[in-house]
Amino acid sequence: MLCFETICVENRQLKNLSYHEARLNKTRQELWGCMDDWDLAGLLQIPDHVDDSMHKCRLAYDKEIDNIQWEPYSRRTIRKIRRVYDDEIDYQYKYDNRDALNALFAQRGDADEILIIKKGLVTDSNYCNVAFFDGSDWLTPATPLLPGTQRALLLDQGIIRLAEIRESDIAKFQNIRLFNAMVDWAHAASLDVSLIA
Structure with a gap:
């Protein structure tokens, strides 16, 4: 593999x-x-x-x-995110085989991206780690499917910090931001949490 x-x-x-x-x-x-x-x-x-x-x-x-x-490489436009659920998904290593993630992405309907919920906890999107803004701080889930390299950099720089984020917490935040190795913090899509279906 x-x-x-x-x-x-x-x-x-x-x-x-x-x-x-x-x-x-x-x-x-x-x-x-x-x-x-x-x-x-x-x-x-x-x-x-x-x-x-x-x-x-x-x-x-x-x-x-x-x-x-x-x-x-050209960046994608993300306008809407759909929650999808999988309590068994395991992607702790950056496997070349993305079949499980692709199956979840296929459930996005009219959305551009997905937000994967595992056992009630927020993890990642299909290709990105995420962070949520609570009005003063950007918090990233302590339970990602894959700890990304951009996420590690942002944590080291103190731009984001870890928090346990449950699906039920999403409505308490103002914004969600999606970032990865190809999309740095300055260019990361930032959406109002109301756009998470």
């Missing part, structure tokens, strides 16, 4: 590389017993066709690198 990292490339620079490296090396150790740490800066050579615009580097791996893809 392959895992992967999605790394943002902007102005031909790999962003947040130390966070991707930490997650990748932790995954390799925990899933396959690999004790060697990969140095992504040394392993990833940006090809000539990648210009200064935003690109996505997708590195698929297990014990070894399976493949590396480089492609242009």
